[in-house]
Every structure is written in structure tokens, then in C-alpha cells.
Amino acid sequence: MSELKNQECEACQADAPQVSGEELKVLIKEIPDWVPEVRNGVMQLERVYKFKNFKQAWAFSNKVAQLAEDEFHHPSLLLEWGKLTVTWWTHAIGGLHRNDFIMAAKTDGLLDS
Template structure:
């Protein structure tokens, strides 16, 4: 995960999506993320609404600085985050970079 955590997202237009083997390998590096319908997904659970909202706001900043934005839904104390890369038509390294950064971020919010 350390390598992913210190990497930056970059434009990938014209590049292929990751293979199933590459996805499985990278899933081992980001705790709690799983493959769901062509995306990687994780549910983050918090003490209450305020912690969940703080995470969403911090996540927005991280993803904005990486220029790689997830789909997400938020409830009272949980946030479901899904990444895929539209420009490659599947999952890319950028998805795993952001997943690693969100895993690290959650320790500061909760």
C-alpha cells in the first residue's frame, strides 16, 4: 500500500483497463475494498453523521487533488465509495491510488 499511497493519479486516456489478475493483486494492497460490478468499492462506517460528513469532505479534497472522482453514497453513519476509470472503460491504477489514500485518511477522521 505504501507505493500506492505515495503515487499520484495521471491521465490514462487510450490505455487499457487492468486485467482481472492485476485487479486481484491490487485488491490485496487496499484493505476492505472489493470488486463490485466493474468498480472497486468499500463501505466506511463512522460513529455518527458528523464523522461521516467530515470524511466525505476530506475525501472530496483528496480526490480533487488527484483529479479522480468516485461515485459515493452517504447515510447517517456510513459512506459507500466506488471507483472506476471511465477513460479506460474499467479499473485502473488511479482507482487503487485513491483507495489507498482514503484508507489512510479514515484514520484521521474517525
């Protein structure tokens, strides 16, 4: 399997399969700083990025927003002083798809840019 951050998201329909428990165990190893969370019965991936101040967190949130627009896959973003919480899940299927893991890996890659 190639690195997630180098993979492309695929178009996702409402009948697309959610990531299985076995797939979750494999994929989460590639994005170890992300945590699977269940909210309102929906499995999601979440990571809190910490920064020295609001301006740095804001700048990073803009990078994540541009990535989301480029890929047409949009996370939940919570911008606070010195941190940005990013949450990925696939709304159309009400849970996690492989795309969410790809996007989490790509989000991590933005730290180096």
C-alpha cells in the same frame, strides 16, 4: 512495488488499458477492505466506511471530496447516517485503472488524518 497510497495517479486517456485479471489479484491485496463490483458491465472498487453518526460520515466525505479534487479523479460517494460508501472507477475507460487502486489506498489513508 511501493505502497499504493504513496504513488501518484497518471493522466488517463480513453485508450488506457484496464487492469488485467492478474493485476487485479495483486493490487486488491494492498487494499483488502475494498470489494471489486461490476455494475452495468463496469468493474468498480467499493468500500463502506462506518461511523458513529452522520456528522462524522459527512466530515470524512469532505476529506474524500478534497482528495478527489486534488488528484482530479472523482469517485461516487453515497453519504448516509453513520456511513459513507465510496466507489472508484475510471469513467474514461469504463473500468478499473491502476489509478483507482491508488485512490482507494489514499482514501483509506484519510482515516488517519
